[in-house]
Structure formats: structure tokens, C-alpha cells
Amino acid sequence: MDAKMIVSSRELKGSSNARRMRRDGQIPGVVYGDGGEARPVSLPAHEFEQMLHHHAGEQMMVEIELDGKTESVLLKDVQHDPLSGNVIHVDFLEVALNKKIxxxxxxxxxxxxxxxxxxxxxxxxxxxxxxxxxxxxxxxxxxxxxxxxxxxxxxxxxxxxxxxxxxxxxxxxxxxxxxxxxxxxxxxxxxxxxxxxxxxxxxxxxxxxxxx
CATH class of the missing domain: 2.170.120.20 (Ribosomal protein L25, C-terminal domain)
Structure with missing residues (x-):
């Protein structure tokens, strides 16, 4: 696994906060747990788009560092702005490494x-x-x-x-x-x-x- 990303927890939600994050060079995202729980996160836009640029597909395993803890998650969904093509939201999913997906x-x-x-x-x-x-x-x-x-x-x-x-x-x-x-x-x-x-x-x- 060569895809790595440092992400941060975020408390604020809503479209206005998401727009402000994007202006500041961050992308809002969510890490979904195997049991359905969701953890809102933010990640650096430039670094994330560079990672996508070096992969043919948008579904891949990513090693994320969140709150000092490293974990492997599946990059499940990437939403793009229909006009600019910029990434506007990302979904990660916790998966069991011994279970097929x-x-x-x-x-x-x-x-x-x-x-x-x-x-x-x-x-x-x-x-x-x-x-x-x-x-x-x-x-x-x-x-x-x-x-x-x-x-x-x-x-x-x-x-x-x-x-x-x-x-x-x-x-x-x-x-x-x-x-x-x-x-x-x-x-x-x-x-x-x-x-x-x-x-x-x-x-x-x-x-x-x-x-x-």
C-alpha cells in the first residue's frame, strides 16, 4: 500500500463550513466504521489530488493517520464539482483485511x-x-x-x-x-x-x- 494521508478530525458540519474548508485548501470527508458510525475528517486538498493523479482508479486502500493513530481504510467515494472537477468530498470506509470487498x-x-x-x-x-x-x-x-x-x-x-x-x-x-x-x-x-x-x-x- 503506497497511498498515505494525514487527516484531521473536524467538529463543525454544514455546507458553509465545508465551503470555508475548501477555500482554506482542505477537503471535508467522512470515515465510516464497519458498524455504521461516521467520523467527520478533513484532509489537505493538494496532497489528496496528487495521490489521485498517480492512480488510475479512485477506489484504493489508503493508510491514514488520524489523531495519532494509523489505520488502513478503503477510499470508497470521491465527489467532484461538476463544473471545476475539483474534489469536494471524500468517503473512507473501514474494512476487514481478511474479508473480500x-x-x-x-x-x-x-x-x-x-x-x-x-x-x-x-x-x-x-x-x-x-x-x-x-x-x-x-x-x-x-x-x-x-x-x-x-x-x-x-x-x-x-x-x-x-x-x-x-x-x-x-x-x-x-x-x-x-x-x-x-x-x-x-x-x-x-x-x-x-x-x-x-x-x-x-x-x-x-x-x-x-x-x-
């Missing part, structure tokens, strides 16, 4: 697909994260999927992901598509359909007229 792990394609490199296709990344069950100490930062062998028309699904099943259980249907390689024409048609769905009937009509 469910976490969300990012999925990242690696390599250059053969269908893209030599056939002019387009890689379609469909699934960006997966729910995985594992012990807290085994939490993955990300799941890498090697796409280098994929040709045009090839599809990689959840069942094709290589993972240590003795440690990890993927909580998703094995037939869900993770990534595929589309022919350029099919990719353009797919993008056009998605644009039409979001644009409404008028744009669809204009597209048909243009096609004629």
Missing part, C-alpha cells in the same frame, strides 16, 4: 490492434470499468486488456479478460463487450447513429436529405 476497477486497452495498424480499422472501447470482488490488499489499480491481436470484426468480451481467478471475481456478465475493432465505414455509421439519437428528429431529417 467489491470495488470498481478501470479497464484500459494496451497495445495497438492489428485491425487498426494494418487494416485501417477503428478501436471501439466500450467498457471503461468493472466491478471486481477481492481482498482489500489485492485491489487492482487497473485491468489491462491486450488488444494487439484484434483484427477488424474481432470482439473482446469480459470472458476474454486474463485475470487471477484465485484472487479476483469479476461481477459482470461474461458476454459484455469490452472492446472491438470496427471497419471505418461501420464506425462512421455508428457515430452518425449516436449523433442522430442525441440531436432529435430535425437533425435526422437533414441527415437523410443530405444522404439523398
Amino acid at each position: 467489491k470495488v470498481q476497477v478501470p479497464v484500459e486497452p494496451v497495445g495497438e490492434a492489428e485491425g487498426v495498424k494494418s487494416q485501417g480499422g477503428i478501436l471501439d472501447h466500450s467498457l471503461y470499468s468493472l466491478d471486481v470482488e477481492c481482498l482489500p490488499a489485492d485491489i487492482l489499480e487497473k485491468i489491462e486488456v491486450d488488444v494487439s491481436a484484434l483484427k477488424i470484426g474481432d470482439v473482446m468480451t469480459v470472458k476474454d479478460i486474463s485475470i487471477d481467478t484465485s484472487k479476483y471475481t469479476i461481477l459482470a456478465d461474461e458476454d459484455i463487450v469490452v472492446t472491438s475493432v470496427l471497419a471505418p465505414r461501420l464506425a462512421a455509421e455508428t457515430e452518425g447513429e449516436e449523433g442522430a439519437e442525441g440531436a432529435g428528429p430535425e437533425v435526422i431529417t437533414e441527415k437523410k436529405e443530405g444522404a439523398e
Whole structure:
């Protein structure tokens, strides 16, 4: 575990106090106990965001120092401001290190697909994260999927992901598509359909007229 953070207890609650904390470079947070009790805390914004920057996912085990005591907790939830993207609240959760938990792990394609490199296709990344069950100490930062062998028309699904099943259980249907390689024409048609769905009937009509 390389994620460490010094946090402080906080007594004051409410939105006005939370805003003042953020102006002072602190982020309000809560450490939830296994029994449901909640301990309000504050943590340094810059240090926390730097920690996130060096991890692919936002769910990880963190070693926190609180009131002189060090403990391992799960970073369970990070709330961001919808406009600025800044972190505005953090939830930590006490977990038993010998009990499996469910976490969300990012999925990242690696390599250059053969269908893209030599056939002019387009890689379609469909699934960006997966729910995985594992012990807290085994939490993955990300799941890498090697796409280098994929040709045009090839599809990689959840069942094709290589993972240590003795440690990890993927909580998703094995037939869900993770990534595929589309022919350029099919990719353009797919993008056009998605644009039409979001644009409404008028744009669809204009597209048909243009096609004629």
C-alpha cells in the first residue's frame, strides 16, 4: 500500500463550513466504521489530488493517520464539482483485511490492434470499468486488456479478460463487450447513429436529405 494521508478530525458540519474548508485548501470527508458510525475528517486538498493523479482508479486502500493513530481504510467515494472537477468530498470506509470487498476497477486497452495498424480499422472501447470482488490488499489499480491481436470484426468480451481467478471475481456478465475493432465505414455509421439519437428528429431529417 503506497497511498498515505494525514487527516484531521473536524467538529463543525454544514455546507458553509465545508465551503470555508475548501477555500482554506482542505477537503471535508467522512470515515465510516464497519458498524455504521461516521467520523467527520478533513484532509489537505493538494496532497489528496496528487495521490489521485498517480492512480488510475479512485477506489484504493489508503493508510491514514488520524489523531495519532494509523489505520488502513478503503477510499470508497470521491465527489467532484461538476463544473471545476475539483474534489469536494471524500468517503473512507473501514474494512476487514481478511474479508473480500467489491470495488470498481478501470479497464484500459494496451497495445495497438492489428485491425487498426494494418487494416485501417477503428478501436471501439466500450467498457471503461468493472466491478471486481477481492481482498482489500489485492485491489487492482487497473485491468489491462491486450488488444494487439484484434483484427477488424474481432470482439473482446469480459470472458476474454486474463485475470487471477484465485484472487479476483469479476461481477459482470461474461458476454459484455469490452472492446472491438470496427471497419471505418461501420464506425462512421455508428457515430452518425449516436449523433442522430442525441440531436432529435430535425437533425435526422437533414441527415437523410443530405444522404439523398
